[in-house]
Amino acid sequence: MKETIFAAALLAWYKKNARDLPWRNTQNPYYIWLSEVMLQQTRVVQGLPYFLRFVEAYPTVTDMAAAAERDILRLWQGLGYYSRARNMHATAQYIAYELGGNFPNNYKQLIGLKGVGSYTAAAIASFAFGEKVAVLDGNVYRVLARYWGIDTDIASPKAGKEFGALAAQCLPDTQTDLYNQAIMEFGALQCTPAAPQCIFCPLNDTCIAFATGQQSVLPIKIKKTKVKNRFLHYVVLEQNGELLLRERRGKGIWQGLYEFLCVESENEFWEVEDILQNPTVKPYLENTDSVQIIDVQDFKHALTHQILQVRFVRVRVSGDTILPQDDFAFYTPAQVADLPKPILIANYLEKIQP
Ligand code: SF4
Structure with a gap:
């Protein structure tokens, strides 16, 4: 089945090409959550020093909860989108004081946390708790749209459902956490927005965008009113x-x-x-x-x-x-x-x- 070939190729690629990042060597949900919040709208190279500083200053969610908001914002300075830092602090307090310091351990509960959307909830559920749930971020949209030749506008309301169903269908039976890391890393390093490395890509014999020359067109993202x-x-x-x-x-x-x-x-x-x-x-x-x-x-x-x-x-x-x-x-x-x-x-x- 094409889904099986796709997942196996991504896992094999990931084993050879994954970057060694600190939040990948842990199943601690606090660290994973921290990294995901920091990497929203931020490149890895920019977010990494912030992650290390936060982990050093606040080694647990309870330490973060006890900090003054201004200290959190100060440490965050330069990352932008400060509402992320405020939500993060409020969520740390909720987990520390309302949940006794225990992180919610499944997608359904995680998505109820302040500042946690469907992507972040899926990432924590998968990486920290091994839940079989597919992550769907910009990298995943791009890889799926190109490989499967989908020209649905990814900004349209129906895209989430369509791509979500396909992403779930592609999940392998085992190693779903590694697979989720793999597809995102593949989008970040191999199937990049402007210069995908198609000639050296392990998926190039079955990739529809490559076969039809649509790499620079997919995924389609139509800004409203703009033709x-x-x-x-x-x-x-x-x-x-x-x-x-x-x-x-x-x-x-x-x-x-x-x-x-x-x-x-x-x-x-x-x-x-x-x-x-x-x-x-x-x-x-x-x-x-x-x-x-x-x-x-x-x-x-x-x-x-x-x-x-x-x-x-x-x-x-x-x-x-x-x-x-x-x-x-x-x-x-x-x-x-x-x-x-x-x-x-x-x-x-x-x-x-x-
Ligand atoms: S062949 Fe090119 S477009 Fe297709 S998955 Fe590989 S890098 Fe992406």
Whole structure:
């Protein structure tokens, strides 16, 4: 099952690549909670010295509860978002004085604490108490959206439910705490927002964003009222009068429709040379005898929250093309006419018909 492959690859990657961070070497819920509160909207490198200072000044939740709020805020100085520090102090007092110093030990109770949202509750429940619950932060959204090819807007109300269900489905039966650490670390170091290391990624044979060139587009996060431009580059590969297409996978609006080789960019069209050199496209051209560019056409296609700017590059190849092992195949014009296709591809085909 693809979920099993995904989880196993992340665990193996994590064992080799995890950073050694102090809150990972403990199951103490107080330390884990502290680290999670500090790392909200803060990079690890910035949060780490604060974590060490707090643990030294307040080794237990009871020590923190007994501190004056101004001392907490002073030690917090420079981290920003001071309401986090105030909530943290109030929660420490609640745990110390109302719960006898015992941290709540499950997701349901943790989420009732002041300043603790669903991500932090899941992280503490998983890392400190081994509860089988999936964490869902920005890194996890990104990895899931890219790997599974999900183009649901992650800022939309339905995204939490959809991604939460998928995240839960991907949880392995054992080592769920390590798996949760692994997927977040993978998003932070490997599948990064601007420069994912796809060529060296252990998931690249099964990752939909990599296969379809959508790494720079996914995850989709649409700011309200702002229409997003997407730039799609289709390579229309033609050999002996047949065209290369495949069925689109993933859960997007075009799931199940047939399309050409495609790579996306976020800000502008790419030049033809760059499109043909893209790592998603290049393997299809490497084993051919000749590559001839027939024409290039640009179109615009408006959807509700997106404007698709589409560049079709028609390329004729000769020789016996050896296709990389995947689901692309050559289709005769009659077969192409029968395949279901996105409207913009159907319009393009109509236009280029002799
Ligand atoms: S292949 Fe690239 S986009 Fe896909 S999971 Fe790996 S790093 Fe992320």
